[in-house]
Amino acid sequence: MDTSETTAPAAAGRSFRLLCSPEDMPRVEALLRAQGYRFAPEPFSPFCRRLLHEPRPLGASLAAFFGYIYIQDRSSMLPPLALDPAEGSSVLDVCASPGSKTGFLAQLVGRSGFVLGNEPSRARLATLRANMHACNLLSVATCTHEGQALPLRPGSWQAIQLDPPCSGWGTAEKHPRVMELWQGEKVQPLVGLQRLLLRHATSLLAPGGKLVYSTCTTNVAENEEQVRFAEAELGLERLPLTPFPGFVWEELPGGEGTLRVDGRRSAAQGFYVALFHKPYSAVADTPEPAPPSEARPPRRGGKAHARREQPGQELPREALAGPCCDPALLPPGRVMLYGDQVRFLPEDAGRLLPPDMIWQGALLGKFAGGRLHPAPRLRALLPRRPDAGTALVLDSPDELTALLSGQSRRTELEGREAALWWQDLPLGRVSLKQGRVVATFS
Structure with a gap:
């Protein structure tokens, strides 16, 4: 059944999130416009924007450099919105890298909330941590464990996001080879891994808690059939999702109440989102041994555990x-x-x-x-307003670009460090050497 939304965009374009407080949103938008970018609000979240004009790659913008925006496919923004965690709550993200959804969850729970981002791959873990650091998300902690063996207490999480490895058929327009790589029997190990992850995530979910399951594939075996598995084998209950504005939706048999994005007509990735509730009678409170067909899921690379740090x-x-x-x-x-x-x-x-x-x-x-x-990028703890004696305030993007390109700048500031601002937007920390600014962002 076609459940089209007439507000869906007509052409593909890039989307991004604003990573700031509501009061700073106009300032970040002003910085983007000062560099020539044009954009419009996405209809499904006040944090999200759709790019209309890109004079240079958006990732090279000053707003991106200082962690005030995060480039993200618009479909990928939906799982955190579907989970809809309360401000101040805690969320587990089972398969987190590169951190797109982890970071959005952190925005939704706010500074008093907590998000644990787990990434099984050590290489991808580095990307996750770098992105969370650049975005100044202090409420995020990270770890690296196999998702189906996360060493957490059963029944301890009220909200869990599970976006497992999948065949990625929904990204075929950008990555045509996924349809060649993931066909026939090659998909079965992924289906098995997804079920292992669903089973363990259900065991970690508290009775009454919510779990969102999402993929960037259009494969029924990884979507609607996994929903039926979660209901029949794990005791989860499907919570019907209200379609978000700005997308065109499809509905296949067995997918009632879930969301399947028509990627081509939505100018986005093909995507699938399902939301579950764990009743007090759920049967999967304790993980069970996987059947032989699921026993050896494909690894995503890297070691399962990080080196233990000395006590702090x-x-x-x-x-x-x-x-x-x-x-x-x-x-x-x-x-x-x-x-x-x-x-x-x-x-x-x-x-x-x-x-x-x-x-x-x-x-x-x-x-x-x-x-x-x-840390040079630690803007989250800068004073709320620039102080004339300790802050370098620049008025144009060109001044910022020159500073970041290595050009020195003489100031009358004293001491060894100063706060860097663009107009009234805090950016980070720079070093001072006899009043001369040295920008060493990394």
């Missing part, structure tokens, strides 16, 4: 205070020192994560000489 030392928040760091802006949680690295551990992490589990909090910077040297 807790730092008082006032130890972080400086011209580029206001510790009062930290969310609830602890500040820990591991070697010379200062990391933030969200409050709910202590409640939800077992003591012997290996994971990592957000990087704040390095501690040396009795003080914090904030």
Whole structure:
């Protein structure tokens, strides 16, 4: 059945999310417009925009460099919106890299919430962590475990996002070879892995909790048939989703209440989203051994566990205070020192994560000489307004571009560091050498 939305876009284009507070959205949009970008609101979320004019690659924009936007296919934005976690809540993202949905979840739960992003591949884990750091998402912690063996307490999570490895048929327009690589029997190991992940995620879900299952494939075996498996074998209950505006939808037998994006007519990836509720009578509270056909799922590369860090030392928040760091802006949680690295551990992490589990909090910077040297991209803890004695405020994108390209700039500022601003938008931290600015972003 065709359930078309007349508001669907007529032509393909790039979409992105604004990564900032509502009060900063006009400032970020102003920075984009100052570089010649034009865009329009997406109808399904106030955070999302659709690009109309791109004078240079959007990823090379200043807004992207400073982590104020995240480029993301519009279909990929739907799973976090379908899960719809409450502000201040905690969410588990089972297969997280590169962090598109992890980051959106962090926006939705807000600074007092918590998102654990797990990525089985060590190589992809590095990408996840780099993206979360660039986006200044302090409420995100990361770990690397096989998703079907995440060492978390059964029944401890109220909200789980599961976007497992899939055949990717919905991306065929951009990646035509996926239809050659994933056909016939080659898809069966993926189906088996998805079921293992669904089974374990269900065991981690608290009674009354919600789980969103999504893929970027159009394959029924990985979509509608997995929904039937989750209901019949795991005891989950389907929660009907209201179609989001701006898309054209398809509905196949067995997919009632789920969302299947018609990629071509929606100017997006083909995508599938299903939402489940775990009743108190669910049968999959304890993981069961996988049947032989599911026992050896394909690995996504890398080792399952990270090297265990030495026990950290807790730092008082006032130890972080400086011209580029206001510790009062930290969310609830602890500040820990591991070697010379200062990391933030969200409050709910202590409640939800077992003591012997290996994971990592957000990087704040390095501690040396009795003080914090904030990470250059740490704008989340900059004072809310620039101070004339400690801030470098630039008025044009060209000035910023020149600074980032290595050109020096003389100022009257004193000390060893300064906060960098574009007009009234905080960007990060720069070093000072006898009043001369040195921009060392990495």
